[in-house]
Amino acid sequence: MNISNSFIIASANQKGGVGKTTTTINLAQALALQKQRILVVDLDPQANATQGMGINLEAVKYSVADLIRERSLSTELALHQGEGIDLIPSSPLFWPLNEYCI
Ligand SMILES: Nc1ncnc2c1ncn2[C@@H]1O[C@H](COP(=O)(O)OP(=O)(O)O)[C@@H](O)[C@H]1O
Numbered sequence: 001m002n003i004s005n006s007f008i009i010a011s012a013n014q015k016g017g018v019g020k021t022t023t024t025i026n027l028a029q030a031l032a033l034q035k036q037r038i039l040v041v042d043l044d045p046q047a048n049a050t051q052g053m054g055i056n057l058e059a060v061k062y063s064v065a066d067l068i069r070e071r072s073l074s075t076e077l078a079l080h081q082g083e084g085i086d087l088i089p090s091s092p093l094f095w096p097l098n099e100y101c102i
């Protein structure tokens, strides 16, 4: 895969209920329909995007929090592959990680 053509879209706002999750899931789907390859990285401990993409949180063995906490872990461990949209899930079990994010 040629990552030089890749770009990152961040959906971030400290305020809740402003449409971050909804925008993320729908934008990912819209871009996937245009044959873009998508990786959604759910960095919200509420894990709504993870659940909204059909992942049962009890089935999440490795989350994005594990990748942040243990940098030697392979990203592949947390990767959920889908039809044009891959996901690095979040999980409420593995937060807070504020000390790792400074
Ligand atoms: N463009 C929109 N128009 C109307 N309602 C929306 C829109 N985007 C999101 N919502 C609704 O607003 C609420 C909060 O959206 P959500 O994506 O969960 O916000 P956040 O992730 O920022 O907390 C949900 O009920 C969602 O259905």
Ligand SMILES: [Mg+2]
Pocket: 020, 021, 022, 044, 046, 048, 049
């Ligand atoms: Mg949300």
